[in-house]
Amino acid sequence: MDELLDGSFRDSLASEGNSNRGPSSTGILYRLGAWNARHFKTSILVWLLVVVFLVVLMGKIGGTYSNNYSLPNTQASTGLSILQANNKAVTGYSSQIVLVDPNKPLSNFSAQISQALTSLSKLPNVVSVSNPLTATGAVSVSGETAYISVAFNQNPSLFSPSYISSVETAMKSVTNAKVNVYYNDPLGLLANPKASDIRSELIGLVLALLIIAFAFRSLYAAGLPLVSALISVLGSLGIMALLAKVTTFSTTSPTLTTMLGLGVGIDYCLFLTTRHRQKLMDGLSPAEAAGVTVSTSGGSVIVAAATVSVALLGLYVSGLTFIGKLGLAAMVGVVTSAIGAITLVPGLFGLLGTRMDRIHFGKAVAETGEGEDFWHRFSRSVQKRPWTFLVLGSIIAGVLVIPLFSMQLGRLDAGSNPTTYSDRQAYGAVASAFGQGANGPFVIVVTLPPSVANSSSALGTLEQNLNTSISSLSNVAHITVPNLSPNKAILYFNVVPTYGPQASQTKALFDNLVNVTLPKVLNGGEKGYVTGNTASGIQFLELVVSKLPIIILFVILAAFIILMATFRSILIPIKAALLNLFSIGAAYGVVVAVFQWGWGSSLVGMNQKVPIESYVPMIMFAITFGLSMDYEVFLISRVKEEFLRTKDSSLAVASGLSQTARVISSAASIMAAVFFAFVASTNIVIKMLGVGLGVSVIIDATIIRLCLVPSVMELFGDAAWWFPKWLDKVVPRIDVD
Incomplete structure (x- = not known):
C-alpha cells in the first residue's frame, strides 16, 4: 500500500490540492446563488406563482390515488383475465356488505333486505347484487350473519368519498330495522373514517421548529427552513396530483411525498443556512455569502439529492410498478426540495439580508471554526481508540439488528385495522360466522x-x-x-x-x-x-421477496459509483455502504420488534401484532440508504476539504467532524422528528415507515457518524483517499464545490 500511496495517490492528491482554491465566483452554482439573493423578489415571486399554479391545477384537474397490486403474467392475474373474458358477469371488482343481527335470524328481515337490494342495483357502476338469503353459503349456520356481494364495473376505491353515502342510503331499510351493516373492502375503505396526515405534518413542523430554534437561537433563521420546506412540499404535491391524472399512484404516495419533502427540505435548508450565516459573520455581503453557500453546501445538496433519487428510482428495478411508483412519489418530494434549496433558499437569504440574527435568544450559532471544540476533542478520543469504538458501536447496532432475523412479511388487510373501522368489523363478523378463510x-x-x-x-x-x-x-x-x-x-x-x-x-x-x-x-x-385477492397477495409477496436482493445490490452499486466519482476514493464508498447496512438492519430490527413482536406497540397507536407489509423493507432500504448518503456527503466533503488543506488524514477527520457534527445532529434530529410525527397516521404502512426511517436516521447520525466513521477513517489513514490513476481517467468527476 505504501507504494500505491507514493505513486498515483500522491499525484492525485497534489492535483486535487492545487485545484482546491475555494469556490469560484464564476461557477454556475455561485452565480445561481448570488443572482437569487440579489433578485430575491423575482426569485420568491416566481416560486410562489408556480406553486399557486400547481395547487390550483391540483384542485381543478388533479388525479385520484388508488392501490393497484396487479401483477401481469402471474397465476392470479392470468386466471382473473380468463374468468373475465369468459363470463361478462364477473368484473373482478366486488365488495361485501355484511349484515349482522345477534338476536334473531336475518330471514326475518327478508322484505327489508329485498328493498335494499333493489336500491343497490340502481346505483351507478353496480353490475350485479346477490341476495344473501338465496345465494349458496352466504348465510351463517346460526342465520344471524350474512353478506351481500356487490359487483362493480370498476374499482370502487376510485369512487369519490360521497359514493358510500349513496350505498348507506340504499341500505336504510335494513339499518332502520336495527340490523348492523358493515362494509368490507374495497367499499370499507370509503366507509372508514377519513384518514388525514395533517396532524402528523403539524406535529413534525412544530418539533422541527423547536429543534431549529434551539440550534440557531434565532427566530428568522429557525423559520427560514420551515418556510422553504412548506413551499417546496406544496409544489411537489401539485406535481404528484398532475402525475396521478395520467397514471395510477398508491394512496400512500402523497403522504410519502410529504414525509420525504419535509424531512430533506428542512435538512437541506439547514445545511445551507448554517454555511450562509458563517459567511455573513466572515464579512461577506448577503449575495456573496449566498453564492459561496450554494457553490459549496449547495453542491453537496445536489449530490445528496441525486443519490437519494437514484436509490428511489432503483425501486423500478423490482419490475413491480406499484413499488416503483412509490419510489417516484418520494423522489418528487426530494427533487423539488433540492431545487428549492439552491434557488428559493438563496432568495430568502437575500430577503433577510443581514437581519438573519436580528431576533435571537442566546449566542448566534454558525459553523464551528477550526478550534478544538467538544466535537473535535470527541473525535480525537475516538481516533485514539478506533478498535474499541468500532467494536462497541458494532455491538450496539448488532443488538438492534437481532429481531430482523425473525421478520415475517405479509399483506396488511382489513383485519389489521382499528376495531372501530367498518371494514375491520366486517372482517371480524365474517371470520366469526364463516371461518377465518372466508375473508380470503x-x-x-x-x-x-x-x-x-x-x-x-x-x-x-x-x-x-x-x-x-x-x-x-x-x-x-x-x-x-x-x-x-x-x-x-x-x-x-x-x-x-x-x-x-x-x-x-x-x-x-x-x-x-x-x-x-x-x-x-x-x-x-x-x-x-x-x-382472487388472497392469491394475488401471496404472489405479490413472493415477487417482492425475490426482487429485494436485486434492489439492494442496485442501490449499493449506484451509491458506490456516485461516492467514488465525488470523492475519488475506493475505500470511502465501500465503508459507506457497509456502515449504512448497519443502520438499515437496526431500523428493520426495531420495526419487527414494535409491529410484529408488539414491543411498545401502544406507543405507536397499535393494539395488535401485525406482519410487516411486504414492500415496506424495500421502500425503507431505498430511502434509508439514500438519506444516509446525505450525511455521508456532508461529513466526508468537509473531511476531504480539510485533508487537501492539511495533508493530515487524522486531523482532517477530527476537523471535519467538528465542523459538521452539530449541524448533522440538528438535521438528523429534525428529520427523525418529522418521520416519528407520522407515527400518528392511521395508515399502518406510514406508521412502519415513520418508525423505521426515524430510527435509522438517529442511528446513522449517532452510532455511525460519531463512532464508526471516525474509527474506520482513522484505521484507513491516507489510504482512504487512494484512487488508481487509470480509474481516475475513466470515472467522471462530480464536484460538490
Missing part, C-alpha cells in the same frame, strides 16, 4: 377443452375429481359448487381455506393447489389457475 377464498379457474366441455359425463367426472382431491387437502374448510361459464369454456369455483389470508397454512395451500393438486387432476387437456 381462492378462486379456481379451469379452462376446458371441447371434449370435456361438450360431454356431461366427462365434465361430471372432472368436477368430482376436483372436489375429492381439493376437499381432502389439509387447511381447506370447504369448496363451493362449480359454475360453468355461459360459453362452456371454463369451470370456476371457490376454495375457502381454514385459516386467514395472512396465515402460513394458507400460503402452503396455495402452493399445493398450483404445483401439485391441479396439475395432478387436470391431465386431459384442461389447465387450472388459482386467482
